[in-house]
Amino acid sequence: MGSHAALDAGWPLIKHRLRPRQPLFLAGQDRGALYYVHAGCLKTRVISADGRERITGFPMRGDILGLEALDLGTYACDAIALDVGEAWELPCRHLDEAPQELQAYVTRCLARELRRDWYWMLDLSTLSADARVALFLADLSDRLAALGYSAHQLMLRMTRAEIGSFLGLTLETVTRALGRLQARGLVSVDGRVLELVDLAALRGVPASDDTVPVCH
């Protein structure tokens, strides 16, 4: 990942222990710093003026939080821990105070995040519920595998409602989609404990979906 390389310069990093449901920061608070997620899983959330809300992502180790507010004085989203973890405060209010190495890392994160969002938007506006959930699981598997975890066994840190919020679905639809994927033999669902039986097929759901009727 090279993520640690950019941080190993040995500054006075401030480390924050995280507990489930604990906010790391909230939208509107003074932006004191950027945060590097060292352990655990969080959710980031935006809320509109009229009260609608959406989960924008589930950052894990290697992700940087607060980027979206880099040009603002206050945070633009909520960042809330889903389980125990640790976040490191990066010692820069403005980017140009930061060492060159970090600047490059931050820019890379921003560009990557932008691309990911574009593809999620594409998926959200073109894929069925089943395909969205399948892709969500495949994506999660990729990220966990990149962090050294199993690509096939995983434990969801988020609720059905949070997955639904991220995917633009209701929690009931997420439940049913998981059920259908299980019926197809692609995954094995037991509450929040999942086994991804056929990862390749899971990734292929978006394309196969229209040819294979959902239920027979």
Added chain:
Amino acid sequence: MGSHAALDAGWPLIKHRLRPRQPLFLAGQDRGALYYVHAGCLKTRVISADGRERITGFPMRGDILGLEALDLGTYACDAIALDVGEAWELPCRHLDEAPQELQAYVTRCLARELRRDWYWMLDLSTLSADARVALFLADLSDRLAALGYSAHQLMLRMTRAEIGSFLGLTLETVTRALGRLQARGLVSVDGRVLELVDLAALRGVPASDDTVPVCH
């Protein structure tokens, strides 16, 4: 906007004349440069491996293109002109080659773009077709006004299909939504020529929508 301020340093900017339907760059091409839109309107588009596509935005003057590929060697989207215009090639392959002023401007653009995308995702996954179209028009009005154009009269540079692709709707639904907004007295539609009669109400559609039935 301060956009020109960051560019007025007087480097050897290469200027590209744009014609309708002409691609400025395409996904996969070697990323030679970033582009600053000086005039005209473009569309940016991503296409997935299995052929699904989505318009990710309609950049206009002041926007920077190619940001999403800042950490890549090739562009990650297509950028295609919708009408005549002009784009300036920014003389930097890597960001750290660029002058400090431009770096800061680029970072600001990235962060702003990320926030905008998050809110569009929120809107796409929570709002009705009418509300999405209303918000699209209000947003367009804001951007045009910021560029010195009228906030109430505007000429669409894109087709219904392109609007639909951006909003996650079909072109028929866009047509019908425009018709309903016109019936409500919020806009006056004549092909691509629009008059935004009640901009405040247009912005309020997302909230009012559920209380006020779509048609009577």
Added chain:
DNA sequence: CGGTAGATTGAACCGTCTCAACCCGCGTGG
């Protein structure tokens, strides 16, 4: 031992998609 948060399941509803027909303006070529 209730109480609560999360998950599951069912049934009815509804907004959007799909498919089709049709219209219009415009450029092209016979």
Added chain:
DNA sequence: CCACGCGGGTTGAGACGGTTCAATCTACCG
């Protein structure tokens, strides 16, 4: 000059996927 094709837009009817609302179940916790 007109016929034609074509891209873009509008309109209608029907189907369908996801939402909504409700009931039920479980695990966990005070």
